[in-house]
Amino acid sequence: MSGSDAGAIDPEALATTKGFRTAVDSRRLERVLRDTLLAMDSEECSAGETHGSIARVIIETIIWALLSGSVWLLLAVLT
Amino acid sequence: MLGANRIYTRVVPFTWTCASFACASYAYLVGASLASIGNTWTAILGYWAGTALVMAIVALTVGVPSFRYGIDTADSAKSALGVRGALLLMVGIVFSCIGWGNVLVAMTTRTIATLITMSSGSAIAQSVDENLVVLVGIGLVVSIWSLAARGPQMVAGLSRWCVPGQLILALLLLILLLLRYSTATLLHAQIPPERAITLDPHLQLTLAIEFGMNNGFTMVPFLGGIARLAASRRMLVTPVVGGYSLGAGFISGVAALATAASGSTDPLQWLTTLAGPLLGGAIMLFLVVANVAALVAFIYLAAISIQQLHPLSRLPWKWIIALVLMPSLIVAFKTRAVLEAVMELLTYNGVMFVGVTAVLFADFYWVRRGRLRTAHLFTVSPNSAYYYTGGINWLAMMVILGTTVCYFELFNPVSLVTAPAFRPLGAALPLTILAAAIYYVATALMHKSRAVPVDSVTCVELKL
Numbered sequence: 070m071s072g073s074d075a076g077a078i079d080p081e082a083l084a085t086t087k088g089f090r091t092a093v094d095s096r097r098l099e100r101v102l103r104d105t106l107l108a109m110d111s112e113e114c115s116a117g118e119t120h121g122s123i124a125r126v127i128i129e130t131i132i133w134a135l136l137s138g139s140v141w142l143l144l145a146v147l148t
Numbered sequence: 149m150l151g152a153n154r155i156y157t158r159v160v161p162f163t164w165t166c167a168s169f170a171c172a173s174y175a176y177l178v179g180a181s182l183a184s185i186g187n188t189w190t191a192i193l194g195y196w197a198g199t200a201l202v203m204a205i206v207a208l209t210v211g212v213p214s215f216r217y218g219i220d221t222a223d224s225a226k227s228a229l230g231v232r233g234a235l236l237l238m239v240g241i242v243f244s245c246i247g248w249g250n251v252l253v254a255m256t257t258r259t260i261a262t263l264i265t266m267s268s269g270s271a272i273a274q275s276v277d278e279n280l281v282v283l284v285g286i287g288l289v290v291s292i293w294s295l296a297a298r299g300p301q302m303v304a305g306l307s308r309w310c311v312p313g314q315l316i317l318a319l320l321l322l323i324l325l326l327l328r329y330s331t332a333t334l335l336h337a338q339i340p341p342e343r344a345i346t347l348d349p350h351l352q353l354t355l356a357i358e359f360g361m362n363n364g365f366t367m368v369p370f371l372g373g374i375a376r377l378a379a380s381r382r383m384l385v386t387p388v389v390g391g392y393s394l395g396a397g398f399i400s401g402v403a404a405l406a407t408a409a410s411g412s413t414d415p416l417q418w419l420t421t422l423a424g425p426l427l428g429g430a431i432m433l434f435l436v437v438a439n440v441a442a443l444v445a446f447i448y449l450a451a452i453s454i455q456q457l458h459p460l461s462r463l464p465w466k467w468i469i470a471l472v473l474m475p476s477l478i479v480a481f482k483t484r485a486v487l488e489a490v491m492e493l494l495t496y497n498g499v500m501f502v503g504v505t506a507v508l509f510a511d512f513y514w515v516r517r518g519r520l521r522t523a524h525l526f527t528v529s530p531n532s533a534y535y536y537t538g539g540i541n542w543l544a545m546m547v548i549l550g551t552t553v554c555y556f557e558l559f560n561p562v563s564l565v566t567a568p569a570f571r572p573l574g575a576a577l578p579l580t581i582l583a584a585a586i587y588y589v590a591t592a593l594m595h596k597s598r599a600v601p602v603d604s605v606t607c608v609e610l611k612l
Contacts, residue, residue, distance in 0.1 A: 123212055123216075123381065123518065125381060125382070126207075126208065126212060126381055126384050126385055127208070129384075129385035129386050129389075130204045130205075130207065130208050130385050130389075133200055133201070133203075133204040133385065133386070133389045133390075134201055134204050134205075136200065137196075137197040137198070137200035137201040137204070137393075138197075138201065140193055140194075140196070140197040141194070141197045141198075141201070141353075141357060144190055144193055144194055144197070144353050145350070145353060148187075148190060148349035148350055148352070148353050
């Protein structure tokens, strides 16, 4: 089984780790694919619009859940 | 998919694409099923409420990880299911995309062939020339191939025109219904009691909500592939939930009213009655041609999923699309059989993803605290943060299997047999909550005794 997901990998360290690059190169991956994976890890740790807080997402979800739940409750009362 | 490459930078086009999965011909068949519940308005509103509630959960579960990391659900699920276990989900995604896609191919083909036959003289085509059906089918498959081969921009472009068109036509049908039957008639329109699934008002409501929830769960395979193309988190919930649930609710609602008011479950028949043969035929033709947006989206999503398979990852995109469309070519020769057999199979489609959603939600938010490591998702080495014995998280598999078995004990969506415990809250919602809790507790207990230091990852072996 996998362990807990505690701790963080420094994307810079991951990107420059010789072992990582060696493993990637040894598999003869296309350069673009390797760069994409490295960039994805780096981008994930940046605080840009794409990967910002999900508080807004959770608030919107709660609003929709309350709205649909209210309709459910109303129908349950009426029936 | 990196942030700079994402094609959906505005909310409206993204909403149309999400709605395209709901705004297709099968929404009219769903409407006929809703009317058969017994109380038409309870069915329509309950169906919308169930769809919206589950879509909100699905948006959080598969939309957020795919958006945040730019990866498909088949990849983000690897943290929960294991690198090899995620193949199960990939099979589910491909099955759903190809299954729904082929149902649309069959429906579109048969309807176009029927309309061609009708235009040649007969008022209502009782028997359609099967050779004509095959010709239309092959032509449709080739058209879909040429459109899907142009990639996600084509999905967005088609949705922008087809979805508003579908919604405007549904509105036109509602106006025609009001002109023919009056508001008061439509407010009380119901099928005869002897044709209703049940006369118990509370069970009618629970069934309507369950139908809606099942509909929402069918979006699990599709949403991740679309969310990874979104550039802003503003698109993740309201456009997804609103676009899909309102599209599905409105079109199916109009169809349910038409079915209840006219007494016919065949859309072509009540359309002809409502609008006359000429206008009715024209509306039907547009409705099926507008299926192309959903069809191209299904094929695109199936194609990006099977690209995860190593032998296929290096095939040119056009060849992958052709491969995904191969079953559709067979469907072109067997449209009637597909509509009968595959539709029944796809009724179980939502059930397949109840347990999957519960596990993915608990894993991403409770176990991983909303963080994944992209490179580790593509790793089969024991050094990976997401390594499981044999590449499969058996705990997740057991929870998914257990949830599915329990679901069928409570409710069978084909035979509509329900257990007494189904009546108060249905099956999907309580089982999703229970399965997520079981997965989280079991994972916490197992990891407590066997933790793997993930910081040891310095050399990641990528499996691509």
